[in-house]
Structures are given as structure tokens and as C-alpha cells.
Amino acid sequence: MRRRTTLLASCTALALALGATACGGGPVAAGGGGKSLSGQTITVAGVWSGSEQKNFQKVLDAFTEKTGASARFTSTGDNVSTVVGSKIEGGNAPDVVMVPQVGVLQQFAKKGWLKPLSRTAQQSVDANYASVWKKYGSVDGTLYGLYFKAAHKSTVWYSPDALDQAGVKPPKTYDAMLKAGHTVSDSGLAAFSVAGQDGWTLTDWFENIYLSQAGPEKYDALAAHKIKWTDPSVVEALTTLGRLFKDKQLIAGGQKGALNTDFPGSVEKVFGPEAQAGMVYEGDFVAGVAKDQFDKKIGQDADFFPFPAVDGGKAPVVSGGDAAVVLKDGKNQKAATRFLEYLATPEASAVWAGAGGFLSPNKKVDLASYGDDVTRETAKSLIAAGDSVRFDMSDQAPAAFGGTKGTGEWKLLQDFLRDPSDPKATAAELERAAAKAYQD
Structure with missing residues (x-):
């Protein structure tokens, strides 16, 4: 996805020089200017690498360049909660943390670690974001988190050549997707590459099915543990997911192969030099791996269709994202506050949008900032969903249940992939783990 032409580079440079939002935008109110923070340094922590x-x-x-402040x-x-906690205890707290999970943001706020957003940043959120992003950045009515980077987790990526060879079109329903998968399999490739070694990908499969099948109210209730994981709606969604998991014709390498495939490996099985599958489900970030690792041209060699509707429900739009927060124990709160005000501007988003591998929930970001038509389409879809977007459910849960390798939901869905024969038993195990995590 991504590298924009010199036109975008010039646009971004011009925006930075003039203080414009993006090409054609108005002046940026947040973030300041005139290098007023020269000599100051902020430290920023987050999960990103590579x-x-x-x-x-x-x-x-x-x-x-805009303020004069250095930023490291x-x-x-992945264990942002543990790492940041130890840094705070050691007197070496970062100024800003890019928090990847709602549950972790809530945990930080309840421990008293966070400083509320400034009035300027809050005004930007009110003006430029759907209210759902304010909801997910708030704890007990106070806005702490500014969502800078979002993920569109309702995208199924495919090789156009594989689907063309099988003679199938992108499906509109879950049943049609499985049917198309069998046709792809009959043509010589497995239908899906599943990254079962990474439990988080399995939670995303479940969440899309559950949101479409059970609806947003049930989704919100389950995310808050206001209904139990033994609810019939959970069992039904697991049963639907199990239809895929138990069908060895549909999954590259079968269940064992999936459990030995991590996320990058799942993309490689579709877009790598030796393709083993026609489709891989995951978020918009699949495009970055396909382009950067396997030199695929997005929109030609790799494309996506929206995660299809399940059992007559609406097509789901599940998102994730990274929220910037200011820590109270950071050494430079003034510059950190200005940094979040800057992140709230379309200008800041345009910088990464031009580089690729990025979606912004900010409605004011010019779609022309994105480097290709497919990324523009995913960004447009995310913005158009407005308040119907639902944040990744596992990211809303306590980390012990929804965000820790080898335990909780991640492990239990891996166990379900290994043996999907008893959805009720899996639901009961999920409820036991959830009850303990939410109580703690």
C-alpha cells in the first residue's frame, strides 16, 4: 500500500512548512509552531517495530521540524502494560504511550497514571472524530486517549489470480465465502491461510462473526462482560466459526498447519513466492506485508473484499487502534501535551498516510494522502461506518483475558481451532477465564 508519488511528498512538505492540514486544508490550530519547544525532549513508547x-x-x-522538540x-x-508499569515504578516513565488496547487504557487510567487530554485536543476529537472514538478513549467520562492510528479489521485479502482461476467473485455472505472457498480449493489451492499460531487473529475471526450474527448491542454487552460467554449467541458464533476450522479442505495445512502459522506467515502463504492459499483474513495491515515483503502491487496482485455478512446480519466493521496518552509521571508534560495536539491534526496523519501502512479515524484527513486506491477505499469505509464501528472486543477486555499470549481468549480459541467439536465447552472455558480476569 503505499508509496505516494513526489506530488504527495511535495504536498506533505508544503503542509509542514505552511502549517496546513493537508494539501488544500486550512491552518492547523493544534500543535503550535515557531519551534517554541526547542531544546526539549519527549519520550514515546509503543508496540510498533519494523x-x-x-x-x-x-x-x-x-x-x-514544527516545534523544535526532540522525540525518541x-x-x-506486545506487553505494553508490563513494560510501562515497570518503567513508572523505576522512575523512568515515558512522556507518551501509544496504547494498543482499550482494556490497557482503562487499566492505566484507573491506576491514576494518565493525564486527561488538553482542551485543544478534546476540541479536535469532538470536531474531527466519530463519537465512538471518544467513547473508547474515555474512562468514567474523562477523555484520556487520542486515537491516532486505526485498523480496519473487517477485510478479507485475496489473490485476484487465485479467484480468477477458480472462477469465483468476492462473496457477499459468510456462507457464500465458504462455498467460494471450496471452489478455490477444487482449483488446486487451499481457500484460506489462517494464522492460528497468533491467538489474536482468531479473536478477530470470532468478533467479525459475532458482530454480524448477534448485532452491536450484544457485542457491546459481551465486550463489557455484561452477558456471559456461555450466552447462546456466543455458542452460535463459535459454531459458525467452527464450520471453517473443522473443514480441512478450506485451511492451508489443515488445523495443524494453521496452528504453526504466524500472521506474517499467513500472508506469505497467499502472496509469497509459493502460494498455498487464495485468501487470508485480517486487517488492512495485510496490504503492508504483501507490498513490503512480497513486492505485490495493491489493487492488482493483492486486493480485499469486506468481511461478509453472517446469517442475514449486517456486514461487520471491527476496528482496532492505538491511542496516544500522556503519563502523569513523564518528565515533560508540556511538550507531551503539544505532541498529542499535533497528532490530532490531519497534518500529522498525512505524514504516515503518505508513507503507508496506516489508517486514520480522523474524518478531516484528505483521502488523497493515502498512497493507493485500495488504502483509500479502506479508509473511506472506516470513516463511513461512523458510530457503527466496534472496537476489537479482545482489546477492550482485561489483558489477562484478551491480550496475553498463551492464556485467556487467545489460548482458548487456539484450542478451539485444534478441536472445534464442542462449542458449548469452549464457551464455558471462555466464561471461566473471563470471569476471573474481569474480577481481578
Whole structure:
């Protein structure tokens, strides 16, 4: 997805120089200017590494160019809660954390670690974001988190050549998707590459099915553990997911192969030099791996269709995202506050959008900032969904249940992939794990 032409590079440079939102935009109120923070340094922590860290560095550099403040990024790995907690206890708290899970943001807020967003940043959120993003950034009515980077997790990526060879079109329903998968399989490739080694991908499968099948009210209730995981709606969604998991014709390498495939490997099985499957379900970030690792041209060699509707429900739009928060124990709260005000501007989003591998929930970001038509389409879909977007359910849960490798929902859905024969038993195990995590 992504590299924009020199026109975008010039546009971004012009925006930075003139303080414009994006090409054609008006002046940026937030973030300041005139290098008023020269000599100051902020530290930013987040889960990003590799190309994501490299591209976020461009945003940090743009902030430095605008304000004069230096910005250093530290990658925490997946266990952001543990790493940040230890840094706070050691008196070395970062100024800003890019929090990848609603549950972790809530945990930080309840421990008293966070500073509310400034009035300027709050005004930007009110004006430029659907209210659902304010909801997910707030705890007990106070807005702490600014969602800078979003993910569209309701996209099924496919090889156009594989579907053309099988003579199938992108499906509109879940049943049609499985039927198309059998046709792809009959043509010589497995239908789906499933990243079962990474439990988080399995939670995303479940969430899309559950949101479409059970509806948004049930989804919200389950995410808050206001209904139990033994609810019939959960069993029904697991049964629907199990139809895919138990069908060895549909999954590359069968269940065992899926359990030995991580996320990058699942993309490789579709878009790598030796294709083993025609489709892979995951978020818009699949495009980045396909392009950067396997030199695929997005929209030609790799494309997507929306996750299809299940049993007559609406097509789901599940999202994830990283929220910027300011820590009270950080050493430079003034510059950190200005940094979040900058992140709230379309200008900041345009920097990473031009680099690729990025979607913004900010409605004011010009779609022309994105480097290809497919990314523009996913960004447009995310914005158009408005308040019907639902945040990744596992990311809303306590980390012990929804965000820890080898335990909780991640492990139990891996167990279900291994043996999907008893959805009721799996639902009961999920409820036991959830009850403990939400109580703690």
C-alpha cells in the first residue's frame, strides 16, 4: 500500500512548512509552531517495530521540524502494560504511550497514571472524530486517549489470480465465502491461510462473526462482560466459526498447519513466492506485508473484499487502534501535551498516510494522502461506518483475558481451532477465564 508519488511528498512538505492540514486544508490550530519547544525532549513508547516504527518516526520528525522538540521512540513489544508499569515504578516513565488496547487504557487510567487530554485536543476529537472514538478513549467520562492510528479489521485479502482461476467473485455472505472457498480449493489451492499460531487473529475471526450474527448491542454487552460467554449467541458464533476450522479442505495445512502459522506467515502463504492459499483474513495491515515483503502491487496482485455478512446480519466493521496518552509521571508534560495536539491534526496523519501502512479515524484527513486506491477505499469505509464501528472486543477486555499470549481468549480459541467439536465447552472455558480476569 503505499508509496505516494513526489506530488504527495511535495504536498506533505508544503503542509509542514505552511502549517496546513493537508494539501488544500486550512491552518492547523493544534500543535503550535515557531519551534517554541526547542531544546526539549519527549519520550514515546509503543508496540510498533519494523516498518511501523520507521514510519512513525517520520511523524516524530515532522513534530520536531514544527516545534523544535526532540522525540525518541521506544518499542515495548506486545506487553505494553508490563513494560510501562515497570518503567513508572523505576522512575523512568515515558512522556507518551501509544496504547494498543482499550482494556490497557482503562487499566492505566484507573491506576491514576494518565493525564486527561488538553482542551485543544478534546476540541479536535469532538470536531474531527466519530463519537465512538471518544467513547473508547474515555474512562468514567474523562477523555484520556487520542486515537491516532486505526485498523480496519473487517477485510478479507485475496489473490485476484487465485479467484480468477477458480472462477469465483468476492462473496457477499459468510456462507457464500465458504462455498467460494471450496471452489478455490477444487482449483488446486487451499481457500484460506489462517494464522492460528497468533491467538489474536482468531479473536478477530470470532468478533467479525459475532458482530454480524448477534448485532452491536450484544457485542457491546459481551465486550463489557455484561452477558456471559456461555450466552447462546456466543455458542452460535463459535459454531459458525467452527464450520471453517473443522473443514480441512478450506485451511492451508489443515488445523495443524494453521496452528504453526504466524500472521506474517499467513500472508506469505497467499502472496509469497509459493502460494498455498487464495485468501487470508485480517486487517488492512495485510496490504503492508504483501507490498513490503512480497513486492505485490495493491489493487492488482493483492486486493480485499469486506468481511461478509453472517446469517442475514449486517456486514461487520471491527476496528482496532492505538491511542496516544500522556503519563502523569513523564518528565515533560508540556511538550507531551503539544505532541498529542499535533497528532490530532490531519497534518500529522498525512505524514504516515503518505508513507503507508496506516489508517486514520480522523474524518478531516484528505483521502488523497493515502498512497493507493485500495488504502483509500479502506479508509473511506472506516470513516463511513461512523458510530457503527466496534472496537476489537479482545482489546477492550482485561489483558489477562484478551491480550496475553498463551492464556485467556487467545489460548482458548487456539484450542478451539485444534478441536472445534464442542462449542458449548469452549464457551464455558471462555466464561471461566473471563470471569476471573474481569474480577481481578
